[in-house]
Amino acid sequence: MAKTHVTMKVNGAEVEGLVEPRTLLVHFIRENLQMTGTHIGCETTHCGACTVDIDGMSVKSCTMFAVQAQGSDIITVEGMANADGTLSALQEGFRMMHGLQCGFCTPGMIVRAHRLLKENPLPSEPEIRMGISGNICRCTGYQNIVKAIQYASAKINGVEFQEAAE
Amino acid sequence: MNDLTPTREQRTAALEGMGCKRKRVEDIRFTQGRGNYVDDVKLPGMLHGDFVRSPHPHARVKKIDDSEALKVPGVLAVITAETLKTVNLAWMPTLAGDVQMVLADGKVLFQNQEVAFVVATDRYAADDGINKVVVEYEPLPVLVDPFKAMDPDAPVLREDLVGKMSGAHGPRKHDNHIFEWTVGDKELTDAAFNKAEVTIKEMISYHRTHPSPLETCQCVCSFDKIKGELTIYGTFQAPHVIRTVVALIAKLPEHKIHVIAPDIGGGFGNKVGAYPGYICAAVASIVTGKPVKWVEDRIENLTATSFARDYHMTTEVAATKDGKVTGLRVHVLADHGAFDACADPSKWPAGFFNIVTGSYDFPTAHLAVDGVYTNKAPGGVAYRCSFRVTEAAYCIERAMDILAQKLDMDPAELRLKNFIKPEQFPYHSALGWEYDSGDYHTAMRKMMETTGYAALRKEQAEKRAAFARGETRDIMGLGISFFTEIVGAGPSKNCDILGIAMFDSCEIRMHPTGAGIARVGSKSQGQGHETTWAQIIATEIGIPADNIMVEEGNTDTAPYGLGTYGSRSTPVAGAAIAMAARKIKAKAQMIAAYKLEVHEDDLEFDIDGFRVKGLPEKFMSMKDICWAAYNSVPPGMEPGLEAVSYYDPPNMTYPFGAYLCVMDIDVDTGVYKVRRFYALDDCGTRINPMIIEGQVHGGLTEAFAIAMGQEIRYDEVGNVVTGSFMDFFMPTAVETPHWETDFTVTPSPHHPIGAKGVGESPNVGGVPAFSNAVNDAFSFLGSTHIQMPHDFWRNWKAAKDLGAVA
Numbered sequence: 001m002a003k004t005h006v007t008m009k010v011n012g013a014e015v016e017g018l019v020e021p022r023t024l025l026v027h028f029i030r031e032n033l034q035m036t037g038t039h040i041g042c043e044t045t046h047c048g049a050c051t052v053d054i055d056g057m058s059v060k061s062c063t064m065f066a067v068q069a070q071g072s073d074i075i076t077v078e079g080m081a082n083a084d085g086t087l088s089a090l091q092e093g094f095r096m097m098h099g100l101q102c103g104f105c106t107p108g109m110i111v112r113a114h115r116l117l118k119e120n121p122l123p124s125e126p127e128i129r130m131g132i133s134g135n136i137c138r139c140t141g142y143q144n145i146v147k148a149i150q151y152a153s154a155k156i157n158g159v160e161f162q163e164a165a166e
Numbered sequence: 167m168n169d170l171t172p173t174r175e176q177r178t179a180a181l182e183g184m185g186c187k188r189k190r191v192e193d194i195r196f197t198q199g200r201g202n203y204v205d206d207v208k209l210p211g212m213l214h215g216d217f218v219r220s221p222h223p224h225a226r227v228k229k230i231d232d233s234e235a236l237k238v239p240g241v242l243a244v245i246t247a248e249t250l251k252t253v254n255l256a257w258m259p260t261l262a263g264d265v266q267m268v269l270a271d272g273k274v275l276f277q278n279q280e281v282a283f284v285v286a287t288d289r290y291a292a293d294d295g296i297n298k299v300v301v302e303y304e305p306l307p308v309l310v311d312p313f314k315a316m317d318p319d320a321p322v323l324r325e326d327l328v329g330k331m332s333g334a335h336g337p338r339k340h341d342n343h344i345f346e347w348t349v350g351d352k353e354l355t356d357a358a359f360n361k362a363e364v365t366i367k368e369m370i371s372y373h374r375t376h377p378s379p380l381e382t383c384q385c386v387c388s389f390d391k392i393k394g395e396l397t398i399y400g401t402f403q404a405p406h407v408i409r410t411v412v413a414l415i416a417k418l419p420e421h422k423i424h425v426i427a428p429d430i431g432g433g434f435g436n437k438v439g440a441y442p443g444y445i446c447a448a449v450a451s452i453v454t455g456k457p458v459k460w461v462e463d464r465i466e467n468l469t470a471t472s473f474a475r476d477y478h479m480t481t482e483v484a485a486t487k488d489g490k491v492t493g494l495r496v497h498v499l500a501d502h503g504a505f506d507a508c509a510d511p512s513k514w515p516a517g518f519f520n521i522v523t524g525s526y527d528f529p530t531a532h533l534a535v536d537g538v539y540t541n542k543a544p545g546g547v548a549y550r551c552s553f554r555v556t557e558a559a560y561c562i563e564r565a566m567d568i569l570a571q572k573l574d575m576d577p578a579e580l581r582l583k584n585f586i587k588p589e590q591f592p593y594h595s596a597l598g599w600e601y602d603s604g605d606y607h608t609a610m611r612k613m614m615e616t617t618g619y620a621a622l623r624k625e626q627a628e629k630r631a632a633f634a635r636g637e638t639r640d641i642m643g644l645g646i647s648f649f650t651e652i653v654g655a656g657p658s659k660n661c662d663i664l665g666i667a668m669f670d671s672c673e674i675r676m677h678p679t680g681a682g683i684a685r686v687g688s689k690s691q692g693q694g695h696e697t698t699w700a701q702i703i704a705t706e707i708g709i710p711a712d713n714i715m716v717e718e719g720n721t722d723t724a725p726y727g728l729g730t731y732g733s734r735s736t737p738v739a740g741a742a743i744a745m746a747a748r749k750i751k752a753k754a755q756m757i758a759a760y761k762l763e764v765h766e767d768d769l770e771f772d773i774d775g776f777r778v779k780g781l782p783e784k785f786m787s788m789k790d791i792c793w794a795a796y797n798s799v800p801p802g803m804e805p806g807l808e809a810v811s812y813y814d815p816p817n818m819t820y821p822f823g824a825y826l827c828v829m830d831i832d833v834d835t836g837v838y839k840v841r842r843f844y845a846l847d848d849c850g851t852r853i854n855p856m857i858i859e860g861q862v863h864g865g866l867t868e869a870f871a872i873a874m875g876q877e878i879r880y881d882e883v884g885n886v887v888t889g890s891f892m893d894f895f896m897p898t899a900v901e902t903p904h905w906e907t908d909f910t911v912t913p914s915p916h917h918p919i920g921a922k923g924v925g926e927s928p929n930v931g932g933v934p935a936f937s938n939a940v941n942d943a944f945s946f947l948g949s950t951h952i953q954m955p956h957d958f959w960r961n962w963k964a965a966k967d968l969g970a971v972a
Contacts, residue, residue: 007733010344020290022290023290027289028207030377033696034208035199035534036199036202036203036205036206036507037198037199037200037201039205039380039381039431040200040205041380041381041382041431041464042464042890042891043463043464044464044891044892045888046890046891046892046896047380047464047896048363048893049380056663070510076195077199078198078199080197080198080199081198086195087194087198089273090683091197091198092195093192094187095190095197097855098189098190098856098860100193100196100197100694101432101692101693101694101861101864102379102381102429102430102431102691103192103193103195103197103201103429103431103861104201104203104380104381104432104692104694105431106196106197106381107199107379108195110175114238118403122849128630128767128899128902129898129900129902130899132898132899133898133899133900134898135898136380136891136896136898137380137899138378138380138432138691138864138868138896139436139860139862139864139867140860140863140867141860141863141864141866141867141902141905142863142867142898142899143858143863143904143905144863146899148922154544
């Protein structure tokens, strides 16, 4: 099948590649760019393990073609750490609040939470739950993921994080 | 002593040992997308394999034409059963003593069964190839209902077994019969029923469901023709067992097979068994001489890899009229699908289902299980449970509620009356187990006090009265569950897989600087072993957990272990870790005695080193002992500080718990709301409370999914109608209730650190709590039992059938 040349920005760097028009974005990221943090869980846009941030929106990269991302600005989990390489507030929150177990949904969850906090810096618990409802986690039962996002929200906004009572 | 001298508390805290909420070391890589899962493995020249699958649930395969497929650019080979026959791999042995087709041999027995394996240069080309393979089928009559499997006119599914009236577990009664397993004293039990003042009988079904970890099953097989060595990276919960199985069936020497289970994206039992994908990828690599990757998609995972449950339990309880149970009789019809590929220890055709007497002191019980074949996917796994303990717990916990209803007793009161008493431990159950320890009354009472159980019952009575007056359309249910799990498979006297005893292992190697590595036979799929195993060692030998690296999943380096499933890691591998650490400590003590110039018996272990008894200033730290182990050991002693332990547990462990679910259901819509869910778990010694709480949250969420909607459903002609996350209920953060957790601690008396295991308890105890809540809500309308899963439609249907909705 004839290949198409695509260019885009991923985690701040200009990248390019030759892909078949049918190549899914998640495969382009994982196979061509060799960035394997973005995972494939369901291939039907349900689980969110493949979530990346495209031009300021959370997108499931398992149901988008790479050619559709031509010229766009993409952030993957590999672009989530602070500039100096330390864990970002969100990544730290997931670790501090035990917001992950097997780690497979975690990249998509963190990328989604990143956008959620950009859109709504101090979300309530129901807002967080609704905000991550496109991402499935099989291990944690979500409670600690919610706390992780609350932790990050508090840290980013410079307010004190208070763990909700059980 | 100056102020800089650390206190005992500071020294203890510095270790981050057992009991500490140590943050997980795994998370540093996982939160940055730096995990290394199987699909992340890329080898030079790697090919991709994918399956042609059957659209028919039962059909003769007349012809497979691969000529067009082989013309597709990138396609290199199409493997069929005929190809596999040349290497004697068309069929493979199952863990349950049956055999299973690797690729359809003459006919297919369930929808999406593997028919041919297409090997191509990339996954897109493989997919193109699949679409060009032409398979000619002749449909055959389909058997879906397990209750019709042994009818005289039922279609015969397993033609390879026709006439064989003896199976792996004894005589077979019918061509579609797999085994009958009976336990207990039938005569005594029948007698108890004959003289019983009260009996109940109910058909309690536990529907077919699926573990569906977020990462599907996958592997990369790479055969090196020059060395004659096969390397397999795979999503394996039990990598060593996979290596042995491959050695046995592929006739390769075991030392020339390298199995590596890297990071695993959830297992829940789904990744215990061996699947056709592994065999086909290995054969394809041997045939092509190149690495071959097989990655299952979600539809394949849901429809063709191991399901869970599908137990239909006719349950009878005998009791006195004041509520003392006197007998239990259970007959199970188990739908095992097309091949008996259930993952159970060899001697247990229905796993540990004989834990069905639960937490109660039944004087006598009898159990019979019949396994049957149907046109469904094979491979029943113990999904987040220890070999059928979920089914058993559901069965007895539903039965106790039904009995309470019949006796007009409070279900909590009935349970308290029948619990095994603390002084009865170790307790021998009527169906053959020895429970190690327990204090059920304390756990139950703590649950009732913390949740305000009496007030909740009062509120329920008021709500029922209001419902009767037509003032509300909401009904309220209180679901109690008190479960005893049986985990830690297992003692070699009880448990083996394919003849290999189910021990586990640990090797610890301490280096001169006081840092070390521990290699363990278990394999984490998210349980946080890298964190908690180091905590056990930290407490045992006094070296900070941060100084211990834990490694699992590489059969070249880890000692032989039976892997992680059935909550066996802490009871078995955890014990092996403690025992290996104690060997290190014993040698360290000899070195310290030599260096401190005292007799070993004059030393005592003190947090992070050895101290001379009565002379507190004469102390040698473990760190210094590590250094000494490499340069100044006592004359005649080997240098070095390392130890290996293979632990064969003397008994299983029996964690337990008391759960309560408070639920409101709108009868007009069937919509439910979980108002509260409280889970008290007793898993013995708690290694990392943060991780335990996380495991409980996760297990409860899976229990919630199963009880309230998640089901693998087949239509009447054998089509799977729940083949993607669109129709297989996966709760999101929005549906998932808030969890309250609590605990008591009753250590296991025979485990080196008293730990019992917890990962599966919330799933085992959670499902009956949810189901009991729904059933309790409807009970005042006259129902005794409503089958799971309790989704909105079924709730509405129940309300309608009971006359609550016009």
